[in-house]
Amino acid sequence: MNNHLQEFNYQDAFSRNIGWVTEAEQQVLQSKRVAIAGVGGVGGVHLLTLTRLGIGNFNIADLDIFEQGNFNRQAGAFMHTVGRQKVEVMEEMAKGINPSLDIQSFANGVSFDNIDAFLDGVDLYIDGLDFFVLDIRRAVFAACAEKGIPAITAAPLGMGTAFLNFLPGKMTFEEYFRLEGRSAEEQQLLFMLGLSPLILQKKYLADHSRVRFGNKKAPSTPMACELCAGVAATNALKILLRRGDVVAAPHGLHFDAYLNVLKKTWRPWGNNNPIQKLMFLVAKRFIDKAGASEIEEAPPLLTPLERVLDKARWAPSGDNTQPWKFEILDDASFRIHASDTRDWCFYDLNGQASQIAVGALLETISIAASGEKLAAKFTRQASAPEDKPVIDVELVPSDQGPSPLLPYIPVRCTNRRPFQSTPLTSIQKRELEQCLGSDYKVIWIEGEHRKQMAKLLFDSAEIRLTTEEGYRVHSQIIEWDKQFSETKIPDQAVGFDAFTLKLMRWSMQSWQRVQFLNKYLAGTLAPRIQLDLLPGRKCSAHFILLAKNELTDIDDFLAGGRLLQRFWLTATKLGLQFQPEMTPLIFSRYVADGEPFTENENARATAKQVAENLSGFLEGANVRRAAYMGRLGHGPMPQARSIRLPLAALCTRPPA
16 A cells, blocks of 8 residues: 555646646646535445545544445445445545545535534535435535535436536525425425426436435436536535635526436525426326335345246236236246126127237247246146136246347337337348248338328228227226326326317317217327327338237137237337237228128228238238238337236236
């Protein structure tokens, strides 16, 4: 260690700073002392960034130890530091950069009893405390205001940072946030609104359930922590060297790298601003309604079988019906009790759609098992009725590694929005075709032929929207005012614009309303354009999965479902968006089988025309050879989607 101290040269170590600062300013920075409370997420990166800037003295405080849950964002979190004090690890890391540092560490954290010692001789305070630690935060900022110490807070929000300076003689932390006399939950909300008056990050939050004010948990990203450190260190430089424009509360900055947006914020009177008061009331009602404080984390999954099933539950199923239950028999085997929806869903012709879904479940189980170095063996019980199939599953050791499709099981989803029209590459098409093996081929509908397919989908949609049988299904499968749904399709994922969605919600209250809308207000036109015609044109390609032989029994449809899931997961792996387009195929099968699926004569006549037009895409093949239809393309991931029931709700013997 002494050799390193002798070898270290401050001027050489920080010589690349010279130019942006002068040599004299670098010496000033070396003489300064910065206090940082919390050296985990943002605080740890603050410490290392300021050390590299050449700050020579620090007071750091943190009472926590490193855990694996810190790995996504905390500079000192490694496997070899798990269980060690954060201040100890971060002091070592900082002194690894500058061995001559003077660091005063407060291993019991900053408290009401040691605030004076923590701020002794300090030129600047930077806030690195956990978001939910408000009492001591308020006390530290109050002490800074009393002692005339500039104080900085840079909040990691989403993939950006919201930044505030509290300077001597200007608006204080308490004058801005107005937390006095509020409950703990209200203080958290006011702190968030004050940090981020524009709430930019809300626009791309993928899972709102992960924001748990009541449980004092929120998601984080490493990018946000790094951005915080850059902004905070830049302002630290300006404050300590007394140069450059320093924005002070009630002015602030919010930069969001995900949205490519930089906003200057200004809230006169802070959270007493009328706009802030209104935002507080709206946000509080939303949180109270969502019951965010009551959300509890699922217990950890202990066995390989449970982990396999937890991934398997993400298999696709028509309208998110999830027609299966799992009976856990022992640590290596379970039983699938499946069912179909033919008794109420006229899209489930003879249970075939449900059988394809169960086949997709089997393939998902197989892929999930590969992640546990297991293989899945399936045995369908021949004595079980066809509408309630029972499949025994045994997990056995395997030498094969994880499937490359494994990470995409929970990512795969349906996207009903228009895609980009960029054609698929030959490499993408070849990989999609190869995943099906030799028993299936892909019919691609591309280029100008997409217009014909869009027209076919447009005509098929008329059947969906003008039959009472279709109405009965649609009235059961949509969950309103939802971004995510465990058992249905959330209305935000349907694909309508706001006006059409409101009109649809009104009409779905009764079949009579639907008839009125269709008869007098051309009620099918807007949804058919938005859900079928435009998406049908706006995609890279449509596809039809065609088997060598006709699909005649349940085993054929189970096998087709397995291939479909491989195809869908491969598309997801290739970065493609995916939407099933099964209604033309379903109605064509009704026509081929001579089954009167509706009492609506016009709909039956349209179905015959749809069947005739679909046959033009099948290259002379019988419609009974077609297993699946859909479209692919490039585009953003949907922000709303169907999710799945928790594993415990799908198991007849809940996970341990």
